Amino acid sequence: MRPSxxxxxxxxxVPTLTWDTRSILxxxxxxxxxxxxxxxxxxxxxxxxxxxxxxxxxxxxxxxxDKYLTGIGVTGHHREELAAALWKAIIEEExxxxxxxxxxxxxxxxxxxxxxxxxxxxxxxxxxxxxxxxFKFLHHLDKGGNMLPATHKxxxxxxxxxxxxxxxxxxxxxxxxxxxxxxxxKVNEVLGQPVGDAVLRGHLAKEKDKVADVTVFxxxxxxxxxxxxxxxxxxxxxxxxxxxxxxAVPMVKGLNPFTVVLAHELVHFVLHYRGYESxxxxxxxxxxxxxxxxxxxxxxxxxxxxxxx
Numbered sequence: 647m648r649p650s651x652x653x654x655x656x657x658x659x660v661p662t663l664t665w666d667t668r669s670i671l672x673x674x675x676x677x678x679x680x681x682x683x684x685x686x687x688x689x690x691x692x693x694x695x696x697x698x699x700x701x702x703x704x705x706x707x708x709x710x711x712d713k714y715l716t717g718i719g720v721t722g723h724h725r726e727e728l729a730a731a732l733w734k735a736i737i738e739e740e741x742x743x744x745x746x747x748x749x750x751x752x753x754x755x756x757x758x759x760x761x762x763x764x765x766x767x768x769x770x771x772x773x774x775x776x777x778x779x780x781f782k783f784l785h786h787l788d789k790g791g792n793m794l795p796a797t798h799k800x801x802x803x804x805x806x807x808x809x810x811x812x813x814x815x816x817x818x819x820x821x822x823x824x825x826x827x828x829x830x831x832k833v834n835e836v837l838g839q840p841v842g843d844a845v846l847r848g849h850l851a852k853e854k855d856k857v858a859d860v861t862v863f864x865x866x867x868x869x870x871x872x873x874x875x876x877x878x879x880x881x882x883x884x885x886x887x888x889x890x891x892x893x894a895v896p897m898v899k900g901l902n903p904f905t906v907v908l909a910h911e912l913v914h915f916v917l918h919y920r921g922y923e924s925x926x927x928x929x930x931x932x933x934x935x936x937x938x939x940x941x942x943x944x945x946x947x948x949x950x951x952x953x954x955x
Contacts, residue, residue, distance in 0.1 A: 647685040648685060648701060648763075648765055649683055649684065649685045649686050649689050649691075649762035649763055649765045649917030650665075650667050650680060650682065650683070650684050650685065650765065651667070651671060651679065651682070651683055651684075651760055651762070652665040652667060652682045652683075652684060652728070653666075653668070653672075653679070653680075653681065653682075653764075653766035654670060654679075654680035654681065654682055654732055654736070654747075655712070655817055655818065656728065656731055656732060656922070656941060657898070657900070657901060657941050657942065658724050658727065658810065658813060658814075658901070658902070658941070659727075659900035659901050660898055660899070660900040660901060660906075660940075661900065663731060663732070663735045665682065665684060665739075666874060668945050669768060669945065670768045670769070670770050670945065670949075671760070671768070671769050671770070672770055672772060672818075672819070672820060672948060672952065673697075673750055673751070673752055673769055673770070673771045673772070674771070674772060674773075674774055674820045675752060675753065675754060675755055675771055675773050675774065676750070676751065676752075676753055676774065677717045677718070677774075677864065678714065678717060678749045678750065678751040679714070679749070679750050679751070680710060680711070680712065680714050680747060680748070680749055680750075680868065681747075681748040681749075681750050681760065682736065682739055682745055682746075682747055682748075683745060683746040683747075683748060683760075683762050684739060684743060684744070684745050685743065685744050685745070686744055686745060686746040686762050686763075686800075688744075688760050688763070689762045689763030689765075690761075690762070690763065691746055691748065691760070691761070691762045692760070692761050693750065693758070693759075693760055693761075694758035694759035694760065694761070694769065695758055696752050696753075696754060696756060696758050696771070697750055697751070697752050697760070697769065697771075697886070698750070698751045698752065698830065699748055699749070699750050699760070700748065700749040700750075701746060701747070701748060701898075702747040702748065702749055703740075703809070704737060704740055704741070704757075707733055707736050707737060707740075707747060708729075708733060710747065711722070711732055711733055711736075712724075712729070713728050713749075714749075715728060715729060718812050718813060718816055718817050719809065719812045719884055720809055720812060720813050721809055721815070722806070722809065723906070724810065724813065727812070733946060741917040742932065746762075748760070750769070750859045752771040754771065754814075755771050755772055755773050756770075756771055756869075757769065757770050757771070757872070758771065760855060762870075763820045770952075772820045772952045773820070774816075774820050774821075774822055775820060775821045775822065775916070775951075775952070776821070776822045776823075777823050777824070777858075777859040777860060777916075777919075778823075778826040778828040778855075778857065778859050779799065779823045779824070779825065779826060779827075779834060779859065779860050779912070780825075780827045780828070780854065780855025780857075780858035780859055780860075780861040780862070780863060781804050781825070781827070781828040781829075781855075781862050781864065781943055782828075782829065782830070782831040782853060782854065782855070782861060782862070782863045782864070782869065783795065783797050783799060783800070783801060783828070783829070783830045783831065783864045784796040784797055784830075784831055784833070784837075784841070784850065784863060784864060784865045784866065785797060785830050785831065785832045785833070786832070786833040786834075786835060786836065786837040787833075787834060787835060787836045787837075788836065789836060793832060793834075795830070795866075796837065796839065796841070796865055796893055797864040797865035797866045798866070798883050798891050799864040799904075801828035801829060801830075804825055807905060807908060808823060808824070808825055809950070810902070810905045810908075810909070811823050811905075811908070812910045814905070814906075814941045814943070815909060815912065815913070815916075815943070816931070818942075818943040818946050818948060819943050819947075819951040819952055820952060821916055821949065821951055821952075822950075823912060826855050826857055826858035827858070828940055829858075830897045831850060831853040831863070833849050833850070835849070837849070838868040838914050839866055839867045840865075840866070840867035840868055840890075841865040841866065841867065841868055841869070841888065842868075842869050842870065842871070843871045843879070843881075845865075845872060846863065846865070846879075846881065846886065846888050847881070847884070848866075850863050850886070850888075851881070851884045851886050854884070854885070854886050859885065859915075859919075860885045860909065860912070860915045861884070861885070861886050861887070861888075862887045862888075862889060862912075863886060863887065863888045863889070864889060864891070865888050865889075865890075866890075866891055867890055867891065868888050868889065868890040869938060870888070876890065876909075877889070877893035877894070877895045877903075877907045877908045878888050878890060878894070878910065878911045879911065880912075880914040880915050880918070880924075882914075882915075882918045882924070885915065886909045887908075887912070887915065887943070889904070889908055889911060890907070891904070891906055893906075893907040895897065895907065895939060896939065897938065897940070898931060898938060898939070898940040898941075899941050900942065901941060905941075906933070906939055906940070906941050909941060910933060910934060910939065911932060913934055913947070916951055917950060917951070919949060920953065920954050920955055921954055921955035922950055922955050927944065927946070927947065929944050932944045932947070933947065934947055
């Protein structure tokens with residue numbers, strides 16, 4: 647069988663791992679990436695110009711995964727889950743399928759290649775794109791005049807969300823979000839549920855984080871314009887996002903719907919920043935899919951997230 651090159655990545659919470667092939671493998675400047683070469687037995691593996699490549703044996707897999715996940719910034723129970731699942735998949739490939747694990751790094755952006763026997767894999771090295779994101783948690787008056795939270799989400803959750811975004815968007819598209827602030831926004835009026843565009847524009851947008859690139863509002867229940875955005879919305883003219891506490895959208899089993907919808911809306915923000923019009927994909931098992939969504943960034947979306955229009 648011919649060799650093939652694959653990124654080392656899986657969805658958080660989804661038990662299966664698919665070794666997908668891509669016409670271009672993405673590597674971040676100065677952040678080593680792990681690449682699995684399947685069916686590599688009997689083939690010389692070599693890097694192209696500008697790439698530093700280290701071949702990792704079975705005894706070094708755990709340490710390589712630790713370095714890889716540390717570089718991305720994944721922590722907590724997600725780190726344990728990913729390390730265990732990726733270790734198992736890599737060992738199975740190396741022991742029974744003639745696979746070779748590579749650590750590949752580069753100090754400058756550009757294009758290059760990896761080669762195994764007759765197969766040459768195109769590689770693109772990109773600079774990281776980093777944004778500050780603020781989180782605002784809606785409070786408003788009830789009919790009795792009491793100031794109460796509209797959302798069940800809490801600022802204490804934000805660090806976990808950022809961790810998930812590092813794996814979904816950082817590891818896949820070299821797009822990173824850093825927390826600017828996370829605090830309540832209090833509206834001295836009685837607001838109904840679900841919250842819609844009028845409240846977001848008329849009451850909340852003026853309270854957005856002034857130093858962040860984009861602000862996410864946690865509003866409890868959300869219903870976007872004409873009901874077309876039941877889970878979340880991005881308003882490009884204001885760089886604000888609203889997300890429902892419990893998004894009821896079709897999703898791959900095992901994923902956290904809230905985290906995926908948050909990533910979905912932030913992708914709309916990044917695409918707007920890159921100069922693209924808003925769109926959705928029709929691929930099954932993909933982030934931004936308009937049918938059954940997942941956290942997988944497919945190649946076309948990856949290209950748009952890493953390149954200006």
